[in-house]
Amino acid sequence: MQFTIPARPPFNFRSVVSSHGWNQLQPFVYDETAGTLSYILRLSTGQVIDLVTTAADSGLKVNSPRLSVKEKAEVTNILTWMFALDSDFSEFYQAIQDEPALANVEKLARGRVLRSPTLFEDVIRTILTTNTLWAATRRMVANLVQQFGEPLPSDPTRRAFPTALSLAAAGEGRLRAETRLGYRAPYIVDLAQRVASGEFDLEALKTSCLPTLELRRELLKIQGIGPYASANLLMILGRSDYLPIDSWALKVVSHEWHADQPVTPAQVQADMDKWGRWQGLVFWFWDWSYNHKDSAG
DNA sequence: GGTAGACCTGGACGC
């Protein structure tokens, strides 16, 4: 079946899908030529389905297997969250209107950051991006999905993201030895066990009214989540008060404003402070000259 | 509060 979910304008499908590297991580499959993003979703009933999304005139077009009214409502809620379809960026656009390096942001409707259906999944993805190369992140996520995700009935080579219960049951030894998560394995097991048991209501943070500082404190309590990872997750949660400063951030800021001289996280912070509560979005969507220095010669 | 070293994997490199 096919249906459309409206988005608050302006909305640009490709801007959301390519907002960061999540589209390269299983169970997402992004076909840039066709302009489609596929995601293997496990519904609350346990049914595993393939959702194929693409751009519609005023939102998101969804192709899915036949769904009941209840299932369609669940899928609509999940995709609305994943694509931040109801988010309003008008204040952000107002704040950056005089900045040339952000000139295309409103025109391309940038601001939305692609999310996973659950914060649990986004926390695990984020932990697997820390202290490693992107190729290793892709491999670790693929291993997790292939080893512990539930298969799509029509194509068992494709699987949903593992549930907290399945990762809690997997155990640290297996996640180290077979999934190759290294020292991150105990972090994943600890989180999965606390979420699966109900001890930690991680999903409640998605709709939390806590001030960003307190929300950050909650995220930092999770093993494996430090300053970079918490800022990344805050961005996913729609809070852009903090900067996800990783080694790439140090490089681009060094090139942009410090003549390629080494910079510290404190210097990056000082450079972005003037953007206040928008600094995360400004940093994320800034047109870094470092990124196209090769083409610039 | 700040700092140093350990954690772990896989790619790059030299032999």
Next chain:
DNA sequence: GCGTCCAGGTCTACC
């Protein structure tokens, strides 16, 4: 083919 070095954030112990 083997050994060594390196990149990448967070944690823990220590000051």
